Amino acid sequence: MKKIILLISFAAVASFASAQNNGHIVSFDGMDELKIGIGKVELEKLLKIKIEFKHIGKDERYTETINATYKGIPMEIDMMRSDEIVARLDGMRTSSPLFKTAEGIGVGSDQQTIINTYEKHLLIIDKETITLADADNLHSSIVFWMKDKKVVAIGSEPTAAFRDRE
Amino acid sequence: MKNFLLYLGTAVVFFSCNQKEKDKKQPDKKTEKGEYTITKDGIGELKIGMSDAELERLVNDRFKFRMVVDSPGYWQDTIRTKYKDLDVSLYFERQYGNSDSTYMQLSGLETNSALCKTEYGVGIGDDRSAILEPYDDRAIYMGPEYEQTNDTTWAPSKTKYSVNVKDDKWDREIIFHLVNKKVASLGAGIIMGE
Numbered sequence: 001m002k003k004i005i006l007l008i009s010f011a012a013v014a015s016f017a018s019a020q021n022n023g024h025i026v027s028f029d030g031m032d033e034l035k036i037g038i039g040k041v042e043l044e045k046l047l048k049i050k051i052e053f054k055h056i057g058k059d060e061r062y063t064e065t066i067n068a069t070y071k072g073i074p075m076e077i078d079m080m081r082s083d084e085i086v087a088r089l090d091g092m093r094t095s096s097p098l099f100k101t102a103e104g105i106g107v108g109s110d111q112q113t114i115i116n117t118y119e120k121h122l123l124i125i126d127k128e129t130i131t132l133a134d135a136d137n138l139h140s141s142i143v144f145w146m147k148d149k150k151v152v153a154i155g156s157e158p159t160a161a162f163r164d165r166e
Numbered sequence: 167m168k169n170f171l172l173y174l175g176t177a178v179v180f181f182s183c184n185q186k187e188k189d190k191k192q193p194d195k196k197t198e199k200g201e202y203t204i205t206k207d208g209i210g211e212l213k214i215g216m217s218d219a220e221l222e223r224l225v226n227d228r229f230k231f232r233m234v235v236d237s238p239g240y241w242q243d244t245i246r247t248k249y250k251d252l253d254v255s256l257y258f259e260r261q262y263g264n265s266d267s268t269y270m271q272l273s274g275l276e277t278n279s280a281l282c283k284t285e286y287g288v289g290i291g292d293d294r295s296a297i298l299e300p301y302d303d304r305a306i307y308m309g310p311e312y313e314q315t316n317d318t319t320w321a322p323s324k325t326k327y328s329v330n331v332k333d334d335k336w337d338r339e340i341i342f343h344l345v346n347k348k349v350a351s352l353g354a355g356i357i358m359g360e
Contacts, residue, residue: 115294115298120310120322121309122307122308122309122310123306123307123308123309124305124306124307125298125305125306125307125308126305126306127303127305133309135322
């Protein structure tokens with residue numbers, strides 16, 4: 001009986017660890033393979049789509065947001081015009097609970113957990129978002145969109161908000 | 167009669183405790199502004215934007231701006247003085263007046279006096295959650311303070327932390343400086359660099 005309990009416990013722990021490892025990670029650099037700064041061609045390969053812009057390269061607008069799916073997960077992706085590579089990835093977000101930070105914060109996490117988890121980081125708490133800045137590069141950030149003090153979407157994007165800390 | 171007094175006493179103590187508990191749960195309940203209340207605009211009559219001459223009259227002191235006198239290109243200076251019973255640091259910036267004359271203008275201030283509190287009663291010794299609770303609807307900017315480790319390197323402090331509560335227009339703020347997770351000083355000032 002003891003052995004069965006031990007085996008069940010082991011299976012449960014292994015399954016939990018596996019779920020953690022297979023999760024999609026949001027970092028200051030981007031979300032999984034979608035890294036801030038990659039070009040349009042590389043992004044098309046990762047998303048397995050052909051991106052057709054409505055504005056970039058067609059009118060005066062420098063930025064454009066596209067809707068796409070990455071590994072079946074709906075995403076909003078910001079692109080910025082770039083002279084060398086047409087456009088580059090400038091930010092992204094999703095409301096999917098499959099994406100989490102390395103510390104396990106994602107859709108459904110609450111404000112207090114974010115504050116306690118990132119005590120050594122710089123945070124901006126606003127009415128709709130909590131922005132977590134990278135201590136080594138304050139222009140990179142992970143953004144949590146909040147409703148009723150709970151995360152409803154998560155993303156990675158550059159930020160200029162911490163400029164005066166540099 | 168004795169029993170009646172005993173019941174009455176118990177009831178008074180019970181309702182008094184209950185009221186204290188209710189007060190704690192009402193962070194939006196502002197206290198009356200007093201001479202030592204700190205807001206984004208200053209403390210009492212000490213107001214951000216006042217000139218050095220106005221402040222000298224108010225605190226009855228003569229300011230000696232060392233940095234600005236020693237280095238003419240320097241445009242900021244700090245004066246430590248007393249405002250009533252408070253020890254305060256006054257942060258000044260050089261401003262240009264008429265006909266090329268300059269004067270010093272108060273851009274920020276700070277105190278570590280326990281007499282000074284916000285309009286919500288937050289003061290020295292309080293923790294971060296006490297700061298955050300009443301400012302639920304404001305933009306808050308917080309994190310470890312940066313310390314210079316050598317001539318060219320800055321690193322996040324392990325003990326010093328600050329919480330900046332911005333006003334609606336993001337032009338002024340109240341700043342709580344924490345040491346070992348407790349408020350050690352409070353300040354107010356103009357937001358710069360954003």
